[in-house]
Amino acid sequence: MPLPPFTDEHEELRQSIRRFVARELRPYSQQWEDERWFPNEVFHKLAAVGFLGLKYPEEYGGEGGDHLHDAVLIEELPRAGSGGVSAGIGGHIGIATPPIWKFGTEEQKQRFLVPAIQGEKIGALGITEPDAGSDVAAIRTLARRVDGGWVVNGSKTFITNGMRADFVVTAVKTTEEGGHHGISFLLLEKDMEGYSVSKKLEKMGWHASDTAELSFQDVFVPEENLLGEENRGFYLIMANFQWERLAMALGSVGSMQAILERTIEFALEREAFGRPIGKHQAIRHKIAEMAVKLESGRALTYDALRRFMQGEEPLREVTMAKLKTQRDCFEVADEALQIHGGAGYMKEYEIERVARDARLGPIGGGTDEIMKEILGKTYGL
Amino acid sequence: MATAETVLKPDFGSKRKHFIFTDEHDQLRESIRAFAQKELAPHAEEWEETTFPDWVFHRMGELGYLGLSYPEEYGGQGGDYYSNIVLAEEIGHANSGGLAMGIAVHTDMATPPILMFGTEEQKQRYLVPSIRGEKISCLGITEPDAGSDVAGIRTHAVRDNGEWVINGSKTYITNGHRADYIVLVTKTDPDAGYDGFTLFLVDMDLPGVVREKKLEKLGMHASDTALLAFNDVRVPDDAVLGEIGKGFYHIMWELQGERLIGAAGCVSGAQRAFDRTMQYALERKAFGREIGHFQVIRHKFAEMATKLEAARQLVYMTAWRFANGEYPVREISMAKLT
Numbered sequence: 001m002p003l004p005p006f007t008d009e010h011e012e013l014r015q016s017i018r019r020f021v022a023r024e025l026r027p028y029s030q031q032w033e034d035e036r037w038f039p040n041e042v043f044h045k046l047a048a049v050g051f052l053g054l055k056y057p058e059e060y061g062g063e064g065g066d067h068l069h070d071a072v073l074i075e076e077l078p079r080a081g082s083g084g085v086s087a088g089i090g091g092h093i094g095i096a097t098p099p100i101w102k103f104g105t106e107e108q109k110q111r112f113l114v115p116a117i118q119g120e121k122i123g124a125l126g127i128t129e130p131d132a133g134s135d136v137a138a139i140r141t142l143a144r145r146v147d148g149g150w151v152v153n154g155s156k157t158f159i160t161n162g163m164r165a166d167f168v169v170t171a172v173k174t175t176e177e178g179g180h181h182g183i184s185f186l187l188l189e190k191d192m193e194g195y196s197v198s199k200k201l202e203k204m205g206w207h208a209s210d211t212a213e214l215s216f217q218d219v220f221v222p223e224e225n226l227l228g229e230e231n232r233g234f235y236l237i238m239a240n241f242q243w244e245r246l247a248m249a250l251g252s253v254g255s256m257q258a259i260l261e262r263t264i265e266f267a268l269e270r271e272a273f274g275r276p277i278g279k280h281q282a283i284r285h286k287i288a289e290m291a292v293k294l295e296s297g298r299a300l301t302y303d304a305l306r307r308f309m310q311g312e313e314p315l316r317e318v319t320m321a322k323l324k325t326q327r328d329c330f331e332v333a334d335e336a337l338q339i340h341g342g343a344g345y346m347k348e349y350e351i352e353r354v355a356r357d358a359r360l361g362p363i364g365g366g367t368d369e370i371m372k373e374i375l376g377k378t379y380g381l
Numbered sequence: 382m383a384t385a386e387t388v389l390k391p392d393f394g395s396k397r398k399h400f401i402f403t404d405e406h407d408q409l410r411e412s413i414r415a416f417a418q419k420e421l422a423p424h425a426e427e428w429e430e431t432t433f434p435d436w437v438f439h440r441m442g443e444l445g446y447l448g449l450s451y452p453e454e455y456g457g458q459g460g461d462y463y464s465n466i467v468l469a470e471e472i473g474h475a476n477s478g479g480l481a482m483g484i485a486v487h488t489d490m491a492t493p494p495i496l497m498f499g500t501e502e503q504k505q506r507y508l509v510p511s512i513r514g515e516k517i518s519c520l521g522i523t524e525p526d527a528g529s530d531v532a533g534i535r536t537h538a539v540r541d542n543g544e545w546v547i548n549g550s551k552t553y554i555t556n557g558h559r560a561d562y563i564v565l566v567t568k569t570d571p572d573a574g575y576d577g578f579t580l581f582l583v584d585m586d587l588p589g590v591v592r593e594k595k596l597e598k599l600g601m602h603a604s605d606t607a608l609l610a611f612n613d614v615r616v617p618d619d620a621v622l623g624e625i626g627k628g629f630y631h632i633m634w635e636l637q638g639e640r641l642i643g644a645a646g647c648v649s650g651a652q653r654a655f656d657r658t659m660q661y662a663l664e665r666k667a668f669g670r671e672i673g674h675f676q677v678i679r680h681k682f683a684e685m686a687t688k689l690e691a692a693r694q695l696v697y698m699t700a701w702r703f704a705n706g707e708y709p710v711r712e713i714s715m716a717k718l719t
Contacts, residue, residue: 001705003698004400292715299694300687306400320687375686376679379659 003298005306010072013054017076020049025080032208033353038085040122040164043092047119052093056101060109061117067243070094071305074247075254081350083357084208086251091160091209092116094247096123096169098240099185103228112167112187124165126156126188126214127237134370136171136237137179141216143172143186149222150174150186155198155215162212163197166190174231183233187225194219205356241366242318246308248365249301249321252329252358256294259329259354263287263336266343277339286335293328300324316378323371326361333358399697401704406467409460413446413471421475428603433480435517435559438487442514447488451496455504456512462704465489466696469642470649479603481646486555487511489642491518491564494580494635498623507562507582519560521551521609522632531566531629532575536611538567545569545621547581547614550593557607558592560585565611566632569625578628581620589614637713641699644716648693655685692719 002011024045032038046052054069056062063069070093077086100113100123115121132138141154152172159168168188175182188195198215228236264287267278277283304317333355337344344351362368398407420440424433441447449464451457458464468488472481495508510516527533536549547567554563563583570577583590591610598606623631659682662673672678699712 001707004701288714288718291711292718295698295712295715296691296695296719299698300691302698303399303694316686317690320690323683324687324691369680372680372683373676375683376676379682379686381662381673381679381682 003302005068005302005309006072010068013069014072014076016049017051017073018079020051021076021079025077025082025085029080029082029085029208030350032085033082034207036207037210038082038088038208042085042089043119043122045119046089047117052119053117054093056097056113056117060101060114066309068305068309070247071250074250075257078251078255079258081258081354082208083255083354083360084206087160087206087209087360090247090251091125092123095125095240095244096161096165096167098243099125099169099227099236100187102239103185103236105224107224108187108227115166121166122161122164124159124161124168126159126162126168126170128158129155130157130213134366136183136234139171139173139178139183141170141172142176143174143184143221145174146220149220149225152186152188152194152216152219152221155213157213158201159212159214160209162214163200163210168214169227171233171237174233180234182231183237184230185227185233185236186221187227188216188219188221189225192219192221205353205359207353242308242313242315244365245322246301246305246318248361249297249304249318249325252325252361253294253298253301255354255358256290256297256325256329256332259332259336259351260287260290260294262351263290263339267339270343283339286339290332290335293332297321297325297328316375319371319374319378322365323368323375326358327368329361330355330358401463401697401701402467405460406463409449409464410467410471412444413468414474416441416444416446417472417474421477421480425476425480425603428477428480430602432605433477433483433603437480437484438514438517440514441484442512447484447514448512449488451492451508451512455496455509463700465638465642466645466700469645473646473649473653477603478650479601482601483556483604485639485642485646486520487518490635490639491520491556493638494564494622494631495582497634498580498631499582500619502619503582503622516561517556517559519554519556519563519607520635521554521563521565523553524550525552525608531578531632534566534568534578536565536567537571538569538579538581538616541615544615544617545581547583547589547611547616549611551609551611552607553596554607554609555604557609558595558605563609564622566628569628573626575629576626578632579625580622580628580631581616582622583611583614583616583620587614587616637703637708637710640717641696641703641713644692644696644713644719645700648689648696651689651692655682655689658682658685692716695719 002008050063051073053062054065054073055067058064077089097113097116100108116123127136129139129141131140143150143152170186170188171183172186173182174184194217196215197212199213201211201213203211267283268276270277301321304314304321307314307317337351337355340349340351343349445458446468448457449460449468450462453459469485472484492508492511495503511518522531524534524536538545538547562585565581565583567579567581568577569579589612593608593610596606596608662678663671665672696716699709699716702709702712
């Protein structure tokens with residue numbers, strides 16, 4: 001019986017996603033890692049089977065499902081073995097398109113959401129800057145009011161899909177002071193004059209994803225590209241944070257599951273001192289601890305997910321799920337690496353990649369320290 | 382379209398109740414908590430010195446708390462498995478780990494095998510009075526030379542003149558001094574391995590049953606813990622609980638329920654420690670402000686809360702599996718380990 005909040009329907013979807021991942025992604029992950037890029041064709045293939053629009057209404061070309069369907073996809077993607085691929089897809093479906101769906105005008109949905117669901121336009125979310133990360137109120141990119149729109153100057157960094165993005169949901173200051181009441185979101189498009197990718201960034205992990213620094217020099221953005229209300233952009237950010245963090249937790253649960261399965265398989269094959277290493281007590285206990293991290297993370301995450309789906313606003317539960325699973329996933333990957341020994345350190349076993357990829361978890365989407373600040377505040381501390 | 386107000390609404394109003402619980406469980410929770418706080422907690426200090434008195438069992442029997450999930454025909458409340466989780470969580474408000482353990486041994490370790498494997502006559506004779514709190518039970522597995530290694534048990538029972546004669550010893554037996562009877566694990570066929578164990582229901586006033594010593598412990602001071610000896614204790618055939626030779630499997634079944642209840646109790650204990658510490662951190666001042674407002678302390682709370690919540694969710698998820706007919710040995714072990 002599937003664990004709540006999932007039902008048999010979700011398990012069927014899970015099986016079909018799993019097959020897709022095994023067929024279309026897994027065989028190419030090493031190549032894409034080496035190339036520091038996965039092809040845009042991946043988006044087309046995902047779109048062809050409806051996976052880019054699972055939670056979106058049919059009128060926009062979506063599948064008419066909800067966040068639970070996305071949750072299944074996010075949990076299964078790590079089986080591709082490439083954090084970069086998960087990140088690129090996640091950036092598109094998990095953080096770039098949801099604000100358009102939630103806050104966009106009908107015209108914006110037709111222009112951006114519909115082609116995004118079809119895999120024809122690729123999206124990115126642009127918030128972080130060289131001098132402002134979790135401290136969103138400190139962003140400097142400025143949009144100056146002009147006739148018919150805004151002129152934008154500034155830069156964004158660590159932008160997933162930044163190289164390939166056709167549009168970037170971009171946070172800008174629309175008042176000189178900026179801050180919580182002076183931020184807006186504009187839809188910047190790659191062919192706008194003055195919009196450029198200033199740098200492709202090299203990273204510790206997530207090699208298959210593209211991560212870029214963007215620069216905006218006197219980019220004119222027309223009125224109709226304002227997303228949501230002017231000066232209310234801060235709330236738009238807050239609106240999707242819960243889902244983004246929940247998605248990260250789900251991704252780590254899926255990742256820990258995949259790592260554990262592979263490690264157990266390895267531990268039962270590899271022999272030392274006359275028996276499979278998994279039959280040695282020290283290894284057995286390591287695997288037991290990894291499994292406890294996985295299942296407690298799953299229990300915590302599914303509870304947050306269930307509450308989220310019920311329309312509660314489970315700030316505390318989501319924050320806890322994000323905090324726990326990201327660190328645990330890295331630790332589980334590190335233990336897997338240890339159990340694999342020399343093989344773990346070698347590229348061909350892909351364990352070192354999993355460990356490198358997992359290290360982003362406690363940083364991205366709000367660091368562990370930020371999660372703890374949020375939790376502390378929910379307790380009035 | 383979403384607005385600022387809808388997305389920023391704080392979550393503190395959200396219903397915290399987990400989906401496995403109903404309003405009925407909430408009422409039960411409140412009444413057990415009130416009982417524990419009013420009738421038990423005031424004596425907690427004293428009972429650390431003296432161990433808690435037997436009247437706690439009688440009183441809890443009277444209130445129906447000793448048979449929450451047992452069928453009504455045996456005097457139980459006919460509730461579901463989650464009711465036992467509620468009991469394990471709320472009895473913690475007595476502020477006495479020893480008391481909680483003594484009760485849990487009775488309700489979730491010693492008596493469940495009687496309902497599961499016992500004859501009708503055994504249920505009438507042991508289960509019914511146990512649910513009423515008139516008979517107190519204990520469970521005898523561990524021996525001086527065999528603990529988790531259940532298969533290494535030496536206490537044995539042999540046939541003699543149509544009866545069984547039991548010899549051996551058991552240690553770390555919670556409720557061992559006050560118990561009216563023991564659910565005893567013995568070896569009845571030394572050559573049959575796992576198939577050579579049998580459970581017995583043994584009255585503690587039979588000749589040959591010796592309550593040797595009261596054991597002193599690091600904690601759990603309010604519980605009584607005994608070393609027991611069985612010297613040529615003679616019991617009839619109808620003292621056999623379950624099937625002859627199936628004792629090992631019967632007891633493995635029992636251990637699953639026990640561990641999950643233990644885990645639930647731990648989570649609730651940790652929650653109370655957390656709450657109390659939070660209160661302290663908001664009162665105690667250093668360097669001009671409450672220590673809870675320093676970032677390092679705040680982050681400690683965030684970590685504690687996350688550990689606590691993860692463990693709680695693991696327990697609930699496992700309880701759900703258990704109640705839905707799975708036999709989640711792996712998840713129960715995880716819940717206990719966490």
